[in-house]
Amino acid sequence: MAQHTDPGGTGAHGAAQGHHAMGEQQRETLRRAIRLEWITIAWVSATVVLVGLVAGQSQAMRAAWAEDALSLLPPVAFLVATRFIRRPSSRSHPYGHHRAIGVAHLVAALALLGMGSYLAISSAMGLIRVERPPVGLMVIFGQPIWTGWLMIAVMVVTSPGPVVLGRLKKRLAEDLHDKVLSADGDMGSADWRTAIATVVGVLGIGIGWWWADAVAAIIVSVSIIKDGVHNLWSAIAGLTDTEARTVDGSEPHPLTLEVEQRALAEPWVADASARVRDLGHVLHVELFVAPHAGIAPQLEQLEALHRRVCELDWKVDDVVVVPCRELPSSQTFRSTLRD
Structure with missing residues (x-):
């Protein structure tokens, strides 16, 4: 049991620190969140493999693949952070280890912002250089099939999972006051936008609009940058001891x-x-x-x-x-x- 005192004041602390500060209801919520994150990792890993197999030279598909790969960061960061918060407070860490959540939030935000910026610049350069991505045919069971249909099928099949998981995680994030889980839920809930932009880009290639692919890639990149900026701002605010705010950062707690x-x-x-x-x-x-x-x-x-x-x-x-x-x-x- 930790106790904090202040010169000239009284500051005994009667509650347990670290993971043990949570009640049984919150611990069960945390266990559910951990299960959802493992499911997310499995789903996204399979999605990354499928998208990578059919991406070809499409910039929109490559951007979608990068976003899927980056979406692994928040759940991994969350799982790592939940290991640290179980540690009790000590002389060297008198406030416990809950700041691990903020550090994980910052790492995920920086990765999103960096990769989103890279993809946006790369896609814009492709548009400027008038690059025309080739999308050819693939023979399956003796039948020639336009590769674009496979790309579209993969996007349609893989996009509902993150959306459903994201909405579930948003509910749990509110109960746990967990900003990493909330950010992960936001990204998953918005995954359908990436799928639509990618499908439109691939269809654009099919009807001869070579620029549609690059434009779709830029849209996906901007979505990644937006997630990165929002989460970076929220993470920095938390780590610099601003006034405590709600889990979505919209108002004071x-x-x-x-x-x-x-x-x-x-x-x-x-x-x-x-x-x-x-x-x-x-x-x-x-x-x-x-x-x-x-x-x-x-x-x-x-x-x-x-x-x-x-x-x-x-x-x-x-x-x-x-x-x-x-x-x-x-x-x-x-x-x-x-x-």
Whole structure:
């Protein structure tokens, strides 16, 4: 059991650290997420092989193959990170190892952004050089078949899996407050766009629109870059200790206000402000409380407030309660925002 204290304040921590901070419901959700990621890896690996076999010289198919290969990064990063978060806090890692989620998020985002940029430039150069990708015939069971039909068939057959898995992972990501899982779900849910762009590009080749292939490849590349930029921004924000936000990064996390409201519900508290940062699955809370004039909070009162804050949500895993005569100047914005 970890305990954090603050000079001049009280910050005992009653909850377990690391993987053990989760309740049984969250652990079961995590197990389901791990199973989904292994299924994703198996599905995407098979897709990469199939797309690679029929890609030929099509830039759109090559871009789709690259995106499929890159989509292996988030599930692998998630599985690696879940191994690290099981480790308890220690002297060298007093906040535990939940930051592994943020590091995995950053690695996946950089890979997406780098490969997406490379594919976009390569596809644009092919368009400028007026490259005409050859899509010939293939003999199957003695019958000549246009290779483009095989490309289209592979895209149609392989695209539904990531979409279904992505939607399932998005639901689990909300419960776990896991941004890597959320990013993976977003990528999977949008996989149908890549399939459509690729099919249109291949059909364009078939009717003589040589440029359609390169344009489709650029569209796929832009989709990869968009995923990379969004996830890079979110990962950097988390690692640089910005205000804790919801799993999709769209707004401040509601637990910050809930922590302050719980503190203000105490009869001896005149004002309160919380400084909350995202450690991965869990949140670290520094709660500054100013008592009413003439009241000196007792240790029992501080411990009771700490316990009530911890009971708000399993994600409130590390809480420090700091009594002070008045809120620090760096925290007054929170009170102003609340009012």
